[in-house]
Amino acid sequence: MTAAARSAGDPGLTLLLWELHQTARVAARHVDRAVEAAGISTPEFGVLACVNDEPGITRADIARQLHLRPQALTATVDKLQQRGLIDGTASGRGRPSRLTVTDAGRDALDGVWPAIVALNAPGNLGMTEQEALALATRLARLRRLLTEREADPL
Template sequence: MEAEQPADRPMPPFNATIALLTVSRSVERALAEALEPRGLNVRKYGILGHIASAPGLSLSELARRSGITVQSTHTLIGSLVAAGWVRSEVSANGRPAALSVTDAGTDLLAAVTADLAELDARLFATPAMRAVADALEGAMRERFEER
């Protein structure tokens, strides 16, 4: 993940925002590569995780939490239902569908969790990257404590 700086070019001034984006893109590519053999992409994995953590979510609430349109969410849900990982149940006419993860979806999430542990161990193995991971964990805890 660390790129060598050519000797003939000086290191640009450090900017935390740009550094975090650079690391983030590299990590996202590695995540996409890890998810692909399981039939997932980053968005599908995120949607599946949201549904697992809050069964019964409506499409509109899921879209809001995911930061994508209802139409995109609907398309993603359709692919997750077709794969057998999500169940969409309508309790009565005119009521929104309640979404839940199937047993196959739960098994998939467990497998991906193991894959992510291996990915984290590889990506954050150096002391500097371990410090990044620890700092990010602290930032996420602060963010969720604010809610």
């Protein structure tokens, strides 16, 4: 395995999205191990974090935040409800379900949070605080740009 960025033999060519894609795969494996050690899956962590951060959030809003189709989210939300980690109430037929984290859900988040914080610590990533903040800011900006372009691909 090479650590060098791919360039199709052209050292002047930077394939940033390809490098980001490959890096995201490696990063995802690290996150997966951290959350699974706490007894939840990565999708469950994402949903719990969204619901914890925004009590009353709807499934559709979670799907938007996690960049998932609402249908893909259903099984995860249902499983979390069955396990008693989140509650959902609908205000009427055809109305969106408003989700909240239960005490058990907060316990699950509390169990995984130290590992997530350690995993993201700039020193553990070979960066200073400023470098990590700058990279996170640039990545968020890139994600927004790419999301906006999804409707109008290049």
